[in-house]
Amino acid sequence: QVQLVESGGGLVQAGGSLTLSCVASGRTFGTYIMGWFRQAPGKEREFVAGINGASDSTSYSDSLKGRFTISRDNAKNMVYLQMNSLKPDDTARYYCAAKTSGGLTTYDSWGHGTQVTVSL
Numbered sequence: 001q002v003q004l005v006e007s008g009g010g011l012v013q014a015g016g017s018l019t020l021s022c023v024a025s026g027r028t029f030g031t032y033i034m035g036w037f038r039q040a041p042g043k044e045r046e047f048v049a050g051i052n053g054a055s056d057s058t059s060y061s062d063s064l065k066g067r068f069t070i071s072r073d074n075a076k077n078m079v080y081l082q083m084n085s086l087k088p089d090d091t092a093r094y095y096c097a098a099k100t101s102g103g104l105t106t107y108d109s110w111g112h113g114t115q116v117t118v119s120l
């Protein structure tokens with residue numbers, strides 16, 4: 001496991017944009033698969049986006065319809081989530097996660113999350 005710390009959450013109006021950041025402590029960050037998840041009150045945690053070490057493969061939840069973009073900067077041990085055209089339904093706590101070994105079937109490291117609230 002590695003330590004992950006999210007930042008960038010806050011209150012934004014519907015239709016606005018917000019960028020979340022996550023910094024990792026791992027010394028081999030460039031080999032990790034990184035992802036973003038979110039959880040709203042009363043709902044299960046859901047996958048938002050994922051990115052491999054070389055940034056040549058990404059995946060997204062179908063429900064996002066191209067509004068979110070995941071990226072990373074391995075020199076800074078950072079991963080980002082650019083969120084555009086935000087909707088009230090996007091309100092949730094957003095978590096950064098890492099899969100530190102190719103032999104793992106699930107993400108093994110998690111941050112504490114950052115709250116995103118979208119108002120009308």
